[in-house]
Amino acid sequence: MPDLTDATTRTRVWIIVLALLLLGGGATAYTLRAASGRAAAVDGPAEPGFVLDGGAGALYARDSATGRIARVDPAAPGGRAARGPVCDRFHAAGGTVLCLRRRPGVPARSYALVLDRELREVRRIGLPGVPSRARVSASGSLLAWTMFTTGDSYARSSFSTRTSLLDLRTGYLVKNIEQIPLTLGGRRHHAPDVNYWGVTFAADDNRFYATVSTGGRTHLVEGDLAAWSARALRENVECPSLSPDGTRIAFKKRISPGPRAPWRLYVLDLATGREHPVADDRGFDDQALWKDPRTLVYGQGGGVWSVPADGTGSPRLLASRASSPSLATEPSAR
Numbered sequence: 001m002p003d004l005t006d007a008t009t010r011t012r013v014w015i016i017v018l019a020l021l022l023l024g025g026g027a028t029a030y031t032l033r034a035a036s037g038r039a040a041a042v043d044g045p046a047e048p049g050f051v052l053d054g055g056a057g058a059l060y061a062r063d064s065a066t067g068r069i070a071r072v073d074p075a076a077p078g079g080r081a082a083r084g085p086v087c088d089r090f091h092a093a094g095g096t097v098l099c100l101r102r103r104p105g106v107p108a109r110s111y112a113l114v115l116d117r118e119l120r121e122v123r124r125i126g127l128p129g130v131p132s133r134a135r136v137s138a139s140g141s142l143l144a145w146t147m148f149t150t151g152d153s154y155a156r157s158s159f160s161t162r163t164s165l166l167d168l169r170t171g172y173l174v175k176n177i178e179q180i181p182l183t184l185g186g187r188r189h190h191a192p193d194v195n196y197w198g199v200t201f202a203a204d205d206n207r208f209y210a211t212v213s214t215g216g217r218t219h220l221v222e223g224d225l226a227a228w229s230a231r232a233l234r235e236n237v238e239c240p241s242l243s244p245d246g247t248r249i250a251f252k253k254r255i256s257p258g259p260r261a262p263w264r265l266y267v268l269d270l271a272t273g274r275e276h277p278v279a280d281d282r283g284f285d286d287q288a289l290w291k292d293p294r295t296l297v298y299g300q301g302g303g304v305w306s307v308p309a310d311g312t313g314s315p316r317l318l319a320s321r322a323s324s325p326s327l328a329t330e331p332s333a334r
Helices: 004-043
Strands: 059-064 067-070 089-093 096-103 109-116 123-130 131-138 142-150 160-167 173-174 180-183 187-189 195-201 207-214 217-224 229-235 238-242 248-254 263-269 276-279 290-292 295-300 302-307 316-319 322-327
Touching: 059 089, 059 316, 067 302, 067 316, 096 131, 096 142, 109 142, 109 160, 123 142, 123 160, 131 195, 142 195, 142 207, 160 195, 207 229, 207 238, 217 248, 238 290, 263 295, 290 322, 295 322, 316 322
Parallel strands: 089 131, 180 229, 195 238, 302 322
Antiparallel strands: 059 067, 059 322, 089 096, 096 109, 109 123, 131 142, 142 160, 160 173, 180 187, 195 207, 207 217, 217 229, 238 248, 248 263, 263 276, 290 295, 295 302, 302 316
């Protein structure tokens, strides 16, 4: 006669095993769905129908609440239409969009996404570090970005950057411009502590300006891509932004030591060497944008502001809870 107690025990064991398998499968499915959701949130493409409209020189900025690129529009709810791609740093010109996007995980890694004016992805480049600066030339042909590879602030002494250049005409990528021959004080300069950041391009798609740091000092450098050379022009110039006519540079100037509001926004006349502060005495840590030959736009205190470039007037808030301003412009012939 069979042992009913043993049969009942075996049945109970199998029921428990089956329940555990089902629970484990459900947990796995939930985990995969959650991971997929996080990936979608991080990937964050533009919403359908949202494109760059450069006809009227529309102003765009990163919406701090969503991380999405927004068109600044006083008629829209909240003063913006935040339906663009998710970016940590952003710049657009000439029908080309550069979107720097942080990836989750440790160590810090990011993507440089090249998008067209329809905000469709053209190229994706994996990068080490945290996004810092992004720039596109007026033609849309040249792109530059700076990443923090050590540290996350220019106000700290212990940071390191990597600045890259991408030529869309040839597809050629310079992963790090630190090896460009640098002339400092009239002599070829070699040092292990050289850092570049904050590139701005001239209209000829050959010359560029940037910041170089070495020996505890910062310098404005002028670079020549065709000659593959750079020369220091002036000390204490950071994050330069070249005016549309190529005659002036907006930059951040260190006016005090330490991390507490050490910089202010200045404008330098390249021909005369004269410089002046703009009419905003708050601490400044951004790469300004020329809205037109007379007006600068920049991120400050969690918002996007404008101010006259000649030192007159006063700052005006364009968008609160926003950063990384950019103007959409139509593509030019390449």
